[in-house]
Amino acid sequence: MSSQKRDYYEVLGVSRTADDAELKKAYRRMAMEFHPDRRPGDKEAEDKFKEAAEAYAVLSDAEKRSLYDRFGHQGPAQSGFSGGFGGIEDIFSAFADIFGGGGGFPGGGGGRRVPRGDDIETELTVAFLDAARGTKREIEIDRHSACETCKGSGAKPGTQPQRCRTCQGRGQVAHQQGFFVISTTCPQCRGAGSQISEKCGSCKGAGQVAKRATVSVTVPAGIDDGQRLRLSGQGDASSQQGGEAGDLYVLIRVQADPRFVRDGDDLWTDVPLTFAEAALGTRIEVPTPEGSEHIEVAPGTQPLSKQVLSGRGMPNVRGRGRGNLIVRFVVLVPKELSSEARELIEKLGPHLYSPRSAASTEVPDDEAPEDHHESDKGSVFDRLFRKKKK
Numbered sequence: 131m132s133s134q135k136r137d138y139y140e141v142l143g144v145s146r147t148a149d150d151a152e153l154k155k156a157y158r159r160m161a162m163e164f165h166p167d168r169r170p171g172d173k174e175a176e177d178k179f180k181e182a183a184e185a186y187a188v189l190s191d192a193e194k195r196s197l198y199d200r201f202g203h204q205g206p207a208q209s210g211f212s213g214g215f216g217g218i219e220d221i222f223s224a225f226a227d228i229f230g231g232g233g234g235f236p237g238g239g240g241g242r243r244v245p246r247g248d249d250i251e252t253e254l255t256v257a258f259l260d261a262a263r264g265t266k267r268e269i270e271i272d273r274h275s276a277c278e279t280c281k282g283s284g285a286k287p288g289t290q291p292q293r294c295r296t297c298q299g300r301g302q303v304a305h306q307q308g309f310f311v312i313s314t315t316c317p318q319c320r321g322a323g324s325q326i327s328e329k330c331g332s333c334k335g336a337g338q339v340a341k342r343a344t345v346s347v348t349v350p351a352g353i354d355d356g357q358r359l360r361l362s363g364q365g366d367a368s369s370q371q372g373g374e375a376g377d378l379y380v381l382i383r384v385q386a387d388p389r390f391v392r393d394g395d396d397l398w399t400d401v402p403l404t405f406a407e408a409a410l411g412t413r414i415e416v417p418t419p420e421g422s423e424h425i426e427v428a429p430g431t432q433p434l435s436k437q438v439l440s441g442r443g444m445p446n447v448r449g450r451g452r453g454n455l456i457v458r459f460v461v462l463v464p465k466e467l468s469s470e471a472r473e474l475i476e477k478l479g480p481h482l483y484s485p486r487s488a489a490s491t492e493v494p495d496d497e498a499p500e501d502h503h504e505s506d507k508g509s510v511f512d513r514l515f516r517k518k519k520k
């Protein structure tokens with residue numbers, strides 16, 4: 131561009147008293163005349179196109195126009211106007227009402243837009259403990275890969291795809307409708323911008339072939355059922371040479387482990403105790419994601435009371451620490467008794483505390499066994515699940 135800026139009114143060819151409608155009309159005329167899609171590669175036309183956009187940007191804004199009228203080209207800078215546009219695309223987006231919205235000519239900024247390959251989704255099932263510890267898997271997927279014979283061009287080796295004459299390689303063609311310019315995918319080359327005269331024998335000109343591929347998937351520790359991993363660039367190859375491949379999404383299915391129920395990063399596990407163990411206290415082994423651990427059960431442990439093993443639950447999948455392992459004690463009441471056991475319990479019975487025989491029949495809520503009468507209606511896990519889902 132020339133170092134000396136021309137007067138904005140002169141650029142648009144309007145008088146200093148021109149109103150908004152006149153300015154808009156003048157600018158539209160100039161924009162169409164010097165449109166880069168009309169004159170591809172014409173540097174002078176492009177400069178004129180930019181110059182007109184700058185003039186219109188100032189004069190169509192009342193504040194900038196009055197600053198310009200008073201102080202010349204330095205004026206609009208005071209209101210934050212940087213002066214001019216960086217690129218053609220900026221002009222399209224600034225004056226979408228003039229160019230028909232959406233940025234106008236996709237090809238106008240130079241270079242066609244190459245479509246990305248499709249994303250692929252697949253599933254991977256892992257065992258509960260693998261999800262807890264993290265694992266690495268090789269999976270097989272079917273995807274479109276660039277043809278090795280023609281390197282994705284679709285042209286017979288030794289030949290080159292020819293630039294499409296209909297769209298001049300832009301992949302888009304512009305139609306003028308009244309004052310609006312609408313651009314659509316080129317019907318001749320279907321957006322590729324080029325055409326193949328002699329097709330590659332391996333891919334029949336498609337540039338890509340369906341292929342089975344082995345992909346290595348790192349499953350992070352703590353992943354939950356239903357979470358998806360994104361493997362960038364591992365999806366289908368672009369249908370056009372030089373295009374980015376799509377992504378591969380791996381939906382993780384975590385198999386249930388009958389010993390654990392997951393709640394966020396916390397794990398619950400139920401541990402059965404006999405009445406004697408609950409009453410007298412004991413030392414037991416409980417399952418953890420690492421294997422097992424011994425814990426002390428206090429004398430007088432109540433049915434369904436809990437012991438929290440801090441930081442022994444599921445690792446957080448984003449690396450933020452670990453959840454807790456919550457051990458719940460299930461006190462088993464025998465359904466069948468040997469005659470010896472029956473005798474002993476009969477002897478024991480009168481020595482046990484019963485709220486019904488005590489002076490006060492009040493039992494504090496938190497001491498009352500929550501729902502032990504329901505214990506025949508399914509496992510504690512079932513109830514936990516039902517509770518979570520409600």
Ligand SMILES: [Zn+2]
Pocket residue numbers: 277278279280281282283284285330331332333334335336337338
């Ligand atoms: Zn090929």
Ligand SMILES: [Zn+2]
Pocket residue numbers: 294295296297298299300301302316317318319320321322323324
């Ligand atoms: Zn074309």
